[in-house]
Amino acid sequence: MSENLMSLTLRIWRQPNAATAGKISEYKLAGVSSDMSFLEMLDMLNEELTVKGEEPVAFDYDCREGICGMCGIVINGVPHGRGNSAVATTTCQLHMRNFKDGDVITIEPWRATPFPIIKDLVVDRRAFDKIIASGGYISVNTGAAPEAHANAVSKLKADRAFDAATCVGCGACVAACPNHSGMLFVAAKITHLAMLPQGQPERPLRIKTMIGTHDELGFAGCQNAGECAAVCPKEIPLDTIAQLNRDLIASLFNRAGKSTAAE
Amino acid sequence: MSATTTSFYRVGKDISDSVADTSLPVEEIWADRKFKAKLVNPSNRRKLTVIIVGTGLAGGAAAASLGEAGYNVENFCYQDSPRRAHSIAAQGGINAAKNYRNDNDSVHRLFYDTVKGGDYRSRETNVHRLAEVSANIIDQCVAQGVPFARDYGGLLDTRSFGGVQVQRTFYARGQTGQQLLIGAYQALERQVEAGTVNMHTRHEMLELIVVGGRARGIVTRDMVSGAIKSWIGDAVVLATGGYGNVFFLSTNAMGCNNTANMRAHRKGAYFGNPCYTQIHPTCIPVHGDTQSKLTLMSESLRNDGRIWVPKDPADATKDPRQIPEEDRDYYLERIYPSFGNLVPRDIASRQAKYRCDEGLGVGPAVAEIDPDGTERQVRRGVYLDFTDAIARMGKAAVASKYGNLFDMYAQITGENPYETPMRIYPAVHYTMGGLWVDYDLSSNIPGLYVVGEANFSDHGANRLGASALMQGLGDGYFVLPNTINDYLADALSFPKVDASSPEVVEAEQGVQQRISDLLAVQGTRTVDSFHKELGSIMWEYCGMERTQAGLIEAIGKIRALRQQFWSDVKVTGVNEDFNQTLERAGRVVDFFDLGELMCIDALHRRESCGGHFRAESQTPDGEALRDDENFLYVGAWEFGGDGQTPILHKEPLIYKAIELKQRSYK
Numbered sequence: 003m004s005e006n007l008m009s010l011t012l013r014i015w016r017q018p019n020a021a022t023a024g025k026i027s028e029y030k031l032a033g034v035s036s037d038m039s040f041l042e043m044l045d046m047l048n049e050e051l052t053v054k055g056e057e058p059v060a061f062d063y064d065c066r067e068g069i070c071g072m073c074g075i076v077i078n079g080v081p082h083g084r085g086n087s088a089v090a091t092t093t094c095q096l097h098m099r100n101f102k103d104g105d106v107i108t109i110e111p112w113r114a115t116p117f118p119i120i121k122d123l124v125v126d127r128r129a130f131d132k133i134i135a136s137g138g139y140i141s142v143n144t145g146a147a148p149e150a151h152a153n154a155v156s157k158l159k160a161d162r163a164f165d166a167a168t169c170v171g172c173g174a175c176v177a178a179c180p181n182h183s184g185m186l187f188v189a190a191k192i193t194h195l196a197m198l199p200q201g202q203p204e205r206p207l208r209i210k211t212m213i214g215t216h217d218e219l220g221f222a223g224c225q226n227a228g229e230c231a232a233v234c235p236k237e238i239p240l241d242t243i244a245q246l247n248r249d250l251i252a253s254l255f256n257r258a259g260k261s262t263a264a265e
Numbered sequence: 266m267s268a269t270t271t272s273f274y275r276v277g278k279d280i281s282d283s284v285a286d287t288s289l290p291v292e293e294i295w296a297d298r299k300f301k302a303k304l305v306n307p308s309n310r311r312k313l314t315v316i317i318v319g320t321g322l323a324g325g326a327a328a329a330s331l332g333e334a335g336y337n338v339e340n341f342c343y344q345d346s347p348r349r350a351h352s353i354a355a356q357g358g359i360n361a362a363k364n365y366r367n368d369n370d371s372v373h374r375l376f377y378d379t380v381k382g383g384d385y386r387s388r389e390t391n392v393h394r395l396a397e398v399s400a401n402i403i404d405q406c407v408a409q410g411v412p413f414a415r416d417y418g419g420l421l422d423t424r425s426f427g428g429v430q431v432q433r434t435f436y437a438r439g440q441t442g443q444q445l446l447i448g449a450y451q452a453l454e455r456q457v458e459a460g461t462v463n464m465h466t467r468h469e470m471l472e473l474i475v476v477g478g479r480a481r482g483i484v485t486r487d488m489v490s491g492a493i494k495s496w497i498g499d500a501v502v503l504a505t506g507g508y509g510n511v512f513f514l515s516t517n518a519m520g521c522n523n524t525a526n527m528r529a530h531r532k533g534a535y536f537g538n539p540c541y542t543q544i545h546p547t548c549i550p551v552h553g554d555t556q557s558k559l560t561l562m563s564e565s566l567r568n569d570g571r572i573w574v575p576k577d578p579a580d581a582t583k584d585p586r587q588i589p590e591e592d593r594d595y596y597l598e599r600i601y602p603s604f605g606n607l608v609p610r611d612i613a614s615r616q617a618k619y620r621c622d623e624g625l626g627v628g629p630a631v632a633e634i635d636p637d638g639t640e641r642q643v644r645r646g647v648y649l650d651f652t653d654a655i656a657r658m659g660k661a662a663v664a665s666k667y668g669n670l671f672d673m674y675a676q677i678t679g680e681n682p683y684e685t686p687m688r689i690y691p692a693v694h695y696t697m698g699g700l701w702v703d704y705d706l707s708s709n710i711p712g713l714y715v716v717g718e719a720n721f722s723d724h725g726a727n728r729l730g731a732s733a734l735m736q737g738l739g740d741g742y743f744v745l746p747n748t749i750n751d752y753l754a755d756a757l758s759f760p761k762v763d764a765s766s767p768e769v770v771e772a773e774q775g776v777q778q779r780i781s782d783l784l785a786v787q788g789t790r791t792v793d794s795f796h797k798e799l800g801s802i803m804w805e806y807c808g809m810e811r812t813q814a815g816l817i818e819a820i821g822k823i824r825a826l827r828q829q830f831w832s833d834v835k836v837t838g839v840n841e842d843f844n845q846t847l848e849r850a851g852r853v854v855d856f857f858d859l860g861e862l863m864c865i866d867a868l869h870r871r872e873s874c875g876g877h878f879r880a881e882s883q884t885p886d887g888e889a890l891r892d893d894e895n896f897l898y899v900g901a902w903e904f905g906g907d908g909q910t911p912i913l914h915k916e917p918l919i920y921k922a923i924e925l926k927q928r929s930y931k
Contacts, residue, residue, distance in 0.1 A: 036679075042557050045557055046555050049794075051837075052835055057838055058837060065349075065519075066518070066560075067558075067560050069443055070344070071349060121842075126345070130346065135457045140410045144330040144405060145405075155415055200410050
């Protein structure tokens with residue numbers, strides 16, 4: 003595809019730190035190539051700001067291949083700029099050919115109470131790690147594993163586990179949700195591990211501890227808006243939340259696992 | 266050897282690994298070592314602290330495993346979550362000698378393939394152990410819930426990979442790295458919850474603390490607050506990955522850096538084979554000067570795609586579909602009729618470079634600086650054409666095999682690869698070199714261990730496909746937890762170290778000084794502009810083809826650039842803040858030193874082997890020519906001091922189980 007150069011107006015959320023109020027600042031940027039990625043466009047702005055002696059815009063990024071889950075910006079009101087892209091995408095895989103000369107682009111951080119802003123477009127998503135730590139795993143110490151072929155897994159279930167396991171933990175689901183629920187993130191892990199025979203012993207306990215932690219950290223419940231699945235860069239299906247609800251109800255009738263009251 | 270070459274380094278004493286008992290047959294050494302290594306009583310483990318830097322496959326697996334064993338683990342990463350380490354981006358798969366295919370695979374064959382693939386520049390004992398633990402890795406990952414590909418019988422599927430003749434590669438669609446890392450991450454978070462591992466995200470290691478000759482801690486910068494803090498432990502493990510970003514453009518994540526390794530190197534740790542880098546042939550080409558990183562596409566594409574360039578440079582901008590067959594040069598099929606498009610990575614990469622150097626490249630023209638300083642526009646791309654495959658197999662069959670790769674290409678380039686040939690170009694992908702370690706994965710500084718891509722140990726001069734994940738997890742789950750005890754068994758009697766110890770105070774002050782120096786320059790050029798310039802020097806002179814004259818030129822250029830950096834770099838903001846410019850500036854400082862060391866290593870190694878191609882050492886038909894007589898050793902470099910030449914220590918390589926052979930693909 004041939005390269006076009008464009009001039010843009012960028013309206014970017016600037017906030018020095020969590021304790022200071024932020025505001026939108028406007029920047030003009032010319033000479034943006036349609037072949038650039040969205041984050042390369044921000045790199046270009048930052049190079050110009052640095053030369054002028056101004057503070058560059060802070061934003062998170064790492065692999066720039068759409069797999070590490072580090073990047074995440076709300077673009078024109080939609081996480082990862084999904085509103086400007088024909089396909090599911092992370093911010094780093096959004097390219098400037100989806101924009102045109104003269105566009106005004108509004109760029110903001112994830113906004114959700116459990117994800118406090120660190121600076122500009124950077125937020126703290128450690129809440130997701132805490133949810134995983136509370137039960138999003140199969141307990142098996144190194145060296146204690148049986149032979150890999152000890153358990154066969156039907157291809158149907160293996161594929162469904164895989165589809166759920168593709169979650170990159172970016173948090174777009176939370177940013178898109180009107181309630182700031184983290185249910186799609188939790189549901190992806192619940193579904194991944196619930197489909198596998200190795201995941202069964204801890205299944206009733208896992209859902210209780212993960213949902214408990216999710217709620218404690220300030221994420222709200224799901225009201226089926228479906229915005230999460232619409233912006234998910236990995237297209238985690240909304241029906242994983244149905245799986246989560248089924249497992250949650252089943253767990254209430256199952257006394258397996260350790261009881262927190264007994265401790 | 267010419268005087269010009271030797272003026273760049275000194276030669277020190279030979280070294281060797283003194284841990285593995287090489288009087289035993291190679292297959293008995295690991296069991297022997299595990300038996301002889303000292304143990305730590307479980308009740309003593311909780312009194313000992315291990316500092317682990319990095320949370321990728323090697324670091325995450327090690328932290329989880331040592332936490333399970335009962336040690337106190339302090340684990341650090343620069344990302345906002347341990348799950349984001351760059352192991353996550355590996356696509357293809359992980360090798361294991363399970364022989365599920367009944368196709369003559371065995372531990373010995375995986376060992377043999379890895380040594381041969383490394384072009385006979387790796388240590389036999391380490392590689393054999395890697396092959397031994399490979400099967401355990403698959404068991405462990407499956408038990409964690411890693412969703413490997415399965416067949417309809419519910420059992421694990423495998424495929425062939427990287428030019429070997431058995432199907433031993435386990436995979437999880439095109440994202441094996443992600444799935445393996447999530448498995449390790451979940452095991453790690455379980456230990457965080459259990460209280461054995463303290464996780465420190467958004468922390469960067471900026472110095473190693475050495476007390477009484479032992480590694481006893483690190484100094485970190487909290488990337489949110491800027492706080493500089495020392496952490497004291499009984500051993501330090503570096504699991505900090507590779508250094509491909511010295512080239513600026515690579516398939517590494519943007520944050521990958523070599524600061525931890527270089528800081529350890531400056532404190533005495535030897536750097537093994539820094540010049541061994543792997544350039545991967547099938548990456549998406551550079552689109553322009555603002556390119557920030559490169560994206561790899563699985564080399565499986567070469568199974569069905571045909572690689573070509575136009576014969577006439579005037580056709581470079583023509584629609585490739587309009588270029589008739591007779592005007593195309595399918596150069597790999599022409600030069601290597603028996604292997605064709607499936608020649609090894611290094612050969613495919615080098616030939617693409619030659620075509621583009623000749624002016625036959627396609628795609629956007631990008632500015633390059635010639636060795637004589639003049640700027641020229643070069644098209645860096647060759648076609649990878651699926652027209653024949655689509656005609657032969659049908660579009661649906663091509664889509665089912667390569668659909669995700671085609672989609673990724675379309676999203677990045679805006680071109681439809683089903684209709685017009687893809688453009689590809691080689692990119693820096695993996696670094697086989699790293700800190701020197703012995704059989705226990707201990708560096709030459711007692712108490713400093715190095716695992717995964719950060720060490721030099723298992724891949725020799727070239728890494729085979731699907732072996733990086735194997736090594737990272739092998740080191741983290743099964744090797745380190747069985748060797749580090751031997752050191753920690755004596756740790757309770759080590760002298761006490763705390764924040765007021767002079768070595769700790771000095772290390773912290775050094776970090777603070779370096780940061781204030783960076784902030785004080787207040788010049789005119791951005792950090793990235795220096796990094797890009799360093800990268801282009803490295804790519805031009807220490808990339809796919811290296812020459813004595815070019816490397817000497819490069820060393821001079823790097824030294825001049827480093828000087829300019831310290832007088833003209835512009836680092837905005839302050840230390841006591843979230844400051845990404847400052848983070849990058851510190852990494853570039855260490856990349857200057859690393860780049861120079863890589864060039865010196867490449868200069869001294871006057872042979873071609875694996876990923877290191879010296880133009881002066883080739884066969885009459887232009888293939889890499891090894892020189893076993895003079896270079897059958899690991900080059901382990903000792904830091905000689907700022908402004909001083911580094912010291913080369915040779916570790917002779919001894920092959921007992923495998924016979925040395927020259928590679929041939931004709």
